Amino acid sequence: xxxxxxxxxxxLKVFRYRPEVQTEPFVQEYxxxxxxDMVVLDALNYIKDHIDGTLSYRWSCRMGxxxxxxxxxxxxxxxxxxxxxxxxxxxEIKIEPLANFPVIKDLIVNIEDFMEKLDHIKPWIIRKExxxxxxxxxxxxxxxxxxxxxxxxxxxxxxxxAACPIYGMNExxxxxxxxxxxxxxxxxxxxxxxxxxxxxxxxxxxxxxCTLVGECSVVCPKGVDPMLAIQKTKILGATQILKPPxxxx
Amino acid sequence: MDKVxxxxxSDKLHALLWGVFxxxxxxxxxxLPVLIYIDNIAYPLGLWPVAxxxxxxxxxxxxxLSTIFVFITIGGSLFHGIxxxxxxxxxxxxxxxxxxxxxxxxxIIAVGLIALAYYLxxxxxxxxxxxxxxxx
Amino acid sequence: xxxxxxxxFISIYAIIYIYQLSLLASGDFSSYDLFVRNPATIGFxxxxxxxxxxxxxxxxxxxxxxxxxxLGPKKTATPLQAIxxxxxxxxxxxxxxxxxxxxx
Ligand code: FES
Numbered sequence: 001x002x003x004x005x006x007x008x009x010x011x012l013k014v015f016r017y018r019p020e021v022q023t024e025p026f027v028q029e030y031x032x033x034x035x036x037d038m039v040v041l042d043a044l045n046y047i048k049d050h051i052d053g054t055l056s057y058r059w060s061c062r063m064g065x066x067x068x069x070x071x072x073x074x075x076x077x078x079x080x081x082x083x084x085x086x087x088x089x090x091x092e093i094k095i096e097p098l099a100n101f102p103v104i105k106d107l108i109v110n111i112e113d114f115m116e117k118l119d120h121i122k123p124w125i126i127r128k129e130x131x132x133x134x135x136x137x138x139x140x141x142x143x144x145x146x147x148x149x150x151x152x153x154x155x156x157x158x159x160x161x162a163a164c165p166i167y168g169m170n171e172x173x174x175x176x177x178x179x180x181x182x183x184x185x186x187x188x189x190x191x192x193x194x195x196x197x198x199x200x201x202x203x204x205x206x207x208x209x210c211t212l213v214g215e216c217s218v219v220c221p222k223g224v225d226p227m228l229a230i231q232k233t234k235i236l237g238a239t240q241i242l243k244p245p246x247x248x249x
Numbered sequence: 250m251d252k253v254x255x256x257x258x259s260d261k262l263h264a265l266l267w268g269v270f271x272x273x274x275x276x277x278x279x280x281l282p283v284l285i286y287i288d289n290i291a292y293p294l295g296l297w298p299v300a301x302x303x304x305x306x307x308x309x310x311x312x313x314l315s316t317i318f319v320f321i322t323i324g325g326s327l328f329h330g331i332x333x334x335x336x337x338x339x340x341x342x343x344x345x346x347x348x349x350x351x352x353x354x355x356x357i358i359a360v361g362l363i364a365l366a367y368y369l370x371x372x373x374x375x376x377x378x379x380x381x382x383x384x385x
Numbered sequence: 386x387x388x389x390x391x392x393x394f395i396s397i398y399a400i401i402y403i404y405q406l407s408l409l410a411s412g413d414f415s416s417y418d419l420f421v422r423n424p425a426t427i428g429f430x431x432x433x434x435x436x437x438x439x440x441x442x443x444x445x446x447x448x449x450x451x452x453x454x455x456l457g458p459k460k461t462a463t464p465l466q467a468i469x470x471x472x473x474x475x476x477x478x479x480x481x482x483x484x485x486x487x488x489x
Binding site for chain 3: 274275277278279280281282283284285286287288289290292293294298299314315318319323324326327329330331332333334337338357361364365368369371372
């Protein structure tokens with residue numbers, strides 16, 4: 001933060017990539033008025049509204065729920081709506097698209113790969129037979145809820161993928177969030193076919209690729225511990241081979 | 250980028266290897282420290298608990314049980330150590346060579362386990378305890 | 386980085402131990418004795434012991450997270466308590482081994 005003619009300003013060095021006008025990415029510097037309560041997303045919105053309308057980035061809820069505003073802020077994957085400018089006091093802030101994803105334009109990355117993985121792990125409760133509505137809700141004890149609750153907090157922001165060096169090297173790796181969400185349903189007592197997800201999570205490029213780096217759990221803005229989900233899923237896989245093969249199907 | 254739709258399949262071999270690795274982790278944590286201490290620290294330095302005991306006991310070659318103990322402890326630790334070492338190498342930017350590293354790792358584990366079993370078998374069967382006393 | 390180092394020292398120690406067994410199995414006890422009494426071997430073993438204990442602590446803390454330790458019907462152990470419980474277990478096991486194979 002610096003003082004320019006009496007007004008405090010923050011300097012943002014933003015990664016730009018505009019394939020329609022220029023083939024090479026470049027860095028553009030913007031100065032925005034600084035306020036104590038401003039988050040990085042506010043600064044980006046200020047740029048878009050007042051300085052440079054060509055800047056592209058994703059956002060929606062401004063409150064850490066939609067998971068669309070992720071970017072690498074000073075090299076760390078962060079939700080831009082949850083990173084205050086004052087955390088970077090006295091520094092220029094480097095804003096880059098989420099690491100490990102192909103860039104489409106400016107801060108917008110291609111999330112197709114993750115969306116596909118998310119679909120494959122069947123992120124819904126599988127019932128062999130739906131009980132009729134009048135029978136009431138499926139009940140769970142607090143302990144049963146506790147078993148999966150933290151993993152259900154995932155907002156699909158993909159910061160964990162940007163932080164994972166294994167995903168960076170091999171995009172076939174199922175990765176942190178998809179495994180955490182798979183485990184969220186595997187650990188849910190209402191789900192009646194946990195094993196339907198085993199081929200995906202226990203695939204050669206599933207959990208076995210993880211080498212316990214643990215960065216995914218560090219960067220998660222919602223306190224989810226994907227590394228833990230991956231380890232628990234590995235244990236399921238290892239104990240699975242001791243069981244007799246499942247009949248039918 | 251045209252991606253062929255991925256076929257998913259549970260990888261039983263990796264599950265098994267990871268299971269052994271993980272059991273090896275427990276072995277290295279719970280059993281290895283005491284083995285290192287007794288055989289390679291307490292014995293050469295003459296510390297408790299081997300300071301006054303007879304030499305044969307020091308190297309654990311007294312019974313079938315101790316032979317099994319050494320096999321499990323050293324075998325499990327070797328598997329755990331090599332497996333973890335080889336899986337963390339790609340993190341250091343050696344991705345390209347990772348299948349080669351993997352193969353070398355498994356060869357070391359296999360040769361190590363065979364050698365371990367062979368020497369322990371020899372010691373358990375054909376070891377002459379009087380050798381110890383003749384030297385000291 | 387330290388994770389790579391612990392696994393490196395554990396692997397090398399295991400290999401050295403197998404070599405020690407080969408010396409013993411050859412029946413030439415003095416070569417075994419010379420090898421284990423070599424200051425370099427002792428020094429390496431002390432470092433290996435240190436890294437093995439480091440491995441034990443990190444392993445216990447990971448296991449404490451994966452399988453929550455229960456202290457009572459409603460109380461679960463904090464991560465630090467889980468490590469402490471496991472370290473206590475480690476000491477008990479170590480003493481049991483010493484007793485079983487040496488002191489008895
Ligand atoms: S804008 Fe919705 S999470 Fe940041």
